[in-house]
Structure formats: structure tokens, C-alpha cells
Amino acid sequence: MAIDLGGRVAIVTGAGGGLGRAHALLLARRGAKVVVNDLGGARDGSGNSLTMAQAVVDEIRAAGGTAMADGASVTDPDQVAVMVDRTLAEWGRIDILVNNAGILRDRTFAKQDLADMRAVIEVHLIGSITCTKAVWSVMAAQGHGRVMFTTSSSGLWGNFGQSQYGAAKLGLVGLMKTLAQEGRKHGIHVNCLAPSAATRMTADIMAEDALAGLDPAAVSPAMLALVCDDAPTGTILCAGAGSVEAAHITLTKGLYVGTGDDxxxxxxxxxxxxxxxxxxxxxxxxxxxxxxxxxxxxxxxxxxxxx
Incomplete structure (x- = not known):
């Protein structure tokens, strides 16, 4: 049966381009009303403009969908609260939150300063926490909610020059695993998606021929599966180039070594x-x-x- 999001309301952060744009377009195409959130800053998080978010809203409306633009910074709880209040005032509910906003400030750990490390962690991890906290009680009161965090292979397996990014991305997995347990009784399902996509975030990280095959739109079907009514919970999916995999954190049988001096x-x-x-x-x-x-x-x- 086709996934139908008619009557559902979704917020997608970082939706002014790349993955977020692809996610927003697909959600709208499946019937959801979409808040296209984007600060409109540069890849490193500097600057702000509503232009990018509005352009995606215009695309959605031109295709017959329903959307509104929002320029809240995910790191500002007051701005996020206003975004949530606007959404509720306009459409009366919030069913889906896709935490996608992010920045990059790649540098090796030895050369990275603490300010840049904090900035990356603040957007990816704390920003996702802030947005999720703002909608959690709304979803619990409805008895229905879907939250998706954007993790990364850099967090799951590490990547040279991305210590702070990887730390934030794996932090989201731990957050997801706990919220999946806490949200179950409220009808809230929580999952993670690790995407492989050609965006401005990956423009100078991956080879050009590899980027050519990594259309962000090829990732969005996995997102849709993780936020629809029949979504799983507590799951980590990886997706790119039309392929979808699952990542697991396992425990080996191990070895009993005792507590002696040796x-x-x-x-x-x-x-x-x-x-x-x-x-x-x-x-x-x-x-x-x-x-x-x-x-x-x-x-x-x-x-x-x-x-």
C-alpha cells in the first residue's frame, strides 16, 4: 500500500537545499503539510536568510502542495518555540520532525579549536535535542509522532578530520535509542538515518565521480519509511544511491576474565x-x-x- 501522509504535518530542519529539500519535497508529494525550516547560512553556519527556505516552499506550492517557510535557528530554543507555535496555529498539529540541519567545520583534532568543535556539536546534537524537545509534548498529547535524526557514517565508523562531527552524529544514535524506548507508550517512534548524498556538505569531501551518483532524492525514500505511520522505532538505516542498509550496535559473546590481578x-x-x-x-x-x-x-x- 502506498504511503499516504494526508492530514499529517511535518517540520524539516535544514530544508533549504540538499537532503532537507529532497525530504521536504517528498513529504509534500505524499500529502503532508510541510514547514521548510532553514537558517539560510553558509556551510559553516555563518549568516542567515529565508531565501533558500522560501524557494523550496515555492516548489512545493507550485506542485500543488502545502508548505510554509521558517528561518529559526535550531540552536535557539526561543526561535524553535516560535516555529512550533506558528505550525500549531496554522495547522493544529505536528506529526513528523525530520532533524536534518547541520554545519561542517572539518579539521583534524590537533588543529581544531574548541569554539569550532562546540559549534558543530551545538547544531547537530543540541539543535536536534532542542527541536525534538519542543515537539515532544505535542506528539505525546496526540498519541502519535515520528522523529528522525540524521546520523552519519562518520559517527558510526569515524572519518578523518571529523572528530566533532562524528561525536555529534553518534550522540544522536544514543539519543534515538533512549527516546525510542520513552516514546513508545506515547505512540512516538524515533529513528536515525545515515545518508550518503551529494550536497554542499559533501562537495569537497568525496570524489566528483562518486558525488555524481549520490542524488539526495535517492536517500529520501528511506526517510519516508522512517516517519510514516507504519515506521519502525529504534532503527538505524543507511541510504545512498538507491541502496538502503541497516547499522547495528552489537555485543559479542566475549570472554570471562575474572577480577584477579591478572x-x-x-x-x-x-x-x-x-x-x-x-x-x-x-x-x-x-x-x-x-x-x-x-x-x-x-x-x-x-x-x-x-x-
Whole structure:
């Protein structure tokens, strides 16, 4: 059955170009009313203008869709609150939040100053938190909500020169995993998407021939699947060039090394077994790690502890 977003209201941050624009266009094409949010700044986050957001709104309206532009900075809670209030005043509800806004200030860790590191983390991680916090109670009251965070392969696996970006992007995965648990009883589903796309964010990072095959529009179907009524929750999808994969954070079977004086040496000696992926597990909550570890304590060690 085709995904129908008729009657749904979506906010897409960073939607003035690239991935955000593609997301907004697809959501509108499937029937959602869309808030096209974009600060309109440069790739490093400097400057602001509503021109880019309005251009996407014009595209949506020209195609028969419904949209409005918003220039709120995702790092400013007051501006975000105004955006949410405007949306509710105009359309009465908020069903979907696509956290897509981001900036880049790539430099190796040794050469990166703290101000630039904070700026990147502030937009990607804190900005996503700010926007999500602003709509959370609205979605909970409705008994329905879909939140998507934009993570990255840089966060999942690392990328040279992107320490702060990677830290923020993996932080979003931890945020998503917890909110997926907390949101379930309210009908709020929360997921992450790691895109591969040719945008101004990746223009000088990837080879030109690779960029040619990475149309942002090829990522948006995965976004749509993660925010529709039948969306999963707690899922990390990766998407690019029409391909969709899933990323998992697993726990290996590991090795019991005890607590003796030679425990550290046993860790080093047993690294091959500890890191072996046969029989690895996929925990659904963080409490499964300590529960598993406690289950491995030999009976003699339990008896000593009790004694």
C-alpha cells in the first residue's frame, strides 16, 4: 500500500537545499503539510536568510502542495518555540520532525579549536535535542509522532578530520535509542538515518565521480519509511544511491576474565575471542549488557561475593 501522509504535518530542519529539500519535497508529494525550516547560512553556519527556505516552499506550492517557510535557528530554543507555535496555529498539529540541519567545520583534532568543535556539536546534537524537545509534548498529547535524526557514517565508523562531527552524529544514535524506548507508550517512534548524498556538505569531501551518483532524492525514500505511520522505532538505516542498509550496535559473546590481578593481561591475551563476532547479540536496551555480564560470573565467584 502506498504511503499516504494526508492530514499529517511535518517540520524539516535544514530544508533549504540538499537532503532537507529532497525530504521536504517528498513529504509534500505524499500529502503532508510541510514547514521548510532553514537558517539560510553558509556551510559553516555563518549568516542567515529565508531565501533558500522560501524557494523550496515555492516548489512545493507550485506542485500543488502545502508548505510554509521558517528561518529559526535550531540552536535557539526561543526561535524553535516560535516555529512550533506558528505550525500549531496554522495547522493544529505536528506529526513528523525530520532533524536534518547541520554545519561542517572539518579539521583534524590537533588543529581544531574548541569554539569550532562546540559549534558543530551545538547544531547537530543540541539543535536536534532542542527541536525534538519542543515537539515532544505535542506528539505525546496526540498519541502519535515520528522523529528522525540524521546520523552519519562518520559517527558510526569515524572519518578523518571529523572528530566533532562524528561525536555529534553518534550522540544522536544514543539519543534515538533512549527516546525510542520513552516514546513508545506515547505512540512516538524515533529513528536515525545515515545518508550518503551529494550536497554542499559533501562537495569537497568525496570524489566528483562518486558525488555524481549520490542524488539526495535517492536517500529520501528511506526517510519516508522512517516517519510514516507504519515506521519502525529504534532503527538505524543507511541510504545512498538507491541502496538502503541497516547499522547495528552489537555485543559479542566475549570472554570471562575474572577480577584477579591478572585480569588485564587476560583481556589482552583474549582479544581475539572478545572481539569475535560469531554469536554476537543485539541488545534492545542498555541494561542488557550488565545483565549478561552478571550472568557469566561463575558460581564460585558468586559464593565468594555472598560470603
Amino acid at each position: 585480569a588485564a593481561e587476560r583481556v589482552l591475551a583474549g582479544l581475539d575471542r572478545i572481539t569475535a563476532r560469531d554469536g554476537e547479540m543485539l541488545p534492545t536496551t542498555g541494561m542488557e549488557q550488565p545483565a549478561y555480564e552478571l550472568s557469566r560470573i561463575p558460581a564460585r565467584d558468586v559464593a565468594l561475593a555472598d560470603g
